[in-house]
Amino acid sequence: MQLMRREKLMLVILALLIALVAAYQARVKPAIERVATLERVLGPKNESLSALRARSAEYLALKDEIGRIREKIQKQTRDFDILSFIEDVGKKCGLSENIVYMNLETAPINDTYVGVSVEVKMENVALQEVTEFLLRLRSTEAMIGVKSLRIKLAREGGLLDVVAQVSTLSLTEAGSSASQVGAISRL
Numbered sequence: 001m002q003l004m005r006r007e008k009l010m011l012v013i014l015a016l017l018i019a020l021v022a023a024y025q026a027r028v029k030p031a032i033e034r035v036a037t038l039e040r041v042l043g044p045k046n047e048s049l050s051a052l053r054a055r056s057a058e059y060l061a062l063k064d065e066i067g068r069i070r071e072k073i074q075k076q077t078r079d080f081d082i083l084s085f086i087e088d089v090g091k092k093c094g095l096s097e098n099i100v101y102m103n104l105e106t107a108p109i110n111d112t113y114v115g116v117s118v119e120v121k122m123e124n125v126a127l128q129e130v131t132e133f134l135l136r137l138r139s140t141e142a143m144i145g146v147k148s149l150r151i152k153l154a155r156e157g158g159l160l161d162v163v164a165q166v167s168t169l170s171l172t173e174a175g176s177s178a179s180q181v182g183a184i185s186r187l
Helices: 005-075 082-092 127-138
Strands: 099-108 113-125 144-153 160-171 181-185
Touching: 005 160, 082 099, 082 113, 082 127, 082 160, 113 127, 127 144, 127 160
Parallel strands: none
Antiparallel strands: 099 113, 099 181, 113 160, 144 160
């Protein structure tokens, strides 16, 4: 059987068309489906990557802040006496006569640091004096913070009774006791 030129041309075109469809099915369609799948998966992964980068930046900022705090604690001299410091601040604020007592408590935090807390009770003080006292405590270079503050009206009109718990961190010394409690009272 002999084919005419037109039939041969049609067979060649048909063969090419079948080859193109087979190539599309075998190579192009799977590649397009894979790209679509990757784009679908890539969106949430990019969001996760952005969140991870944000957390990494937050971690680095916190790490730097911890480093600054450590340096500040190390610069704080070993002979820093928080009781004397609070007493000096009280004198500068005119509260020497109003301080009833100061209780010192230390507690180890870990092998490197010891937490030092002082409970200060003041009676018959004006709000302005308490504010000045707290601001002077915070404005120092020492690592001092106010853990708690209890204020109530005193028996005398317009004045306050205040109990403040002031705390700081210090480096441990070899052989220091785990916990000690001391008290200084005004007689």
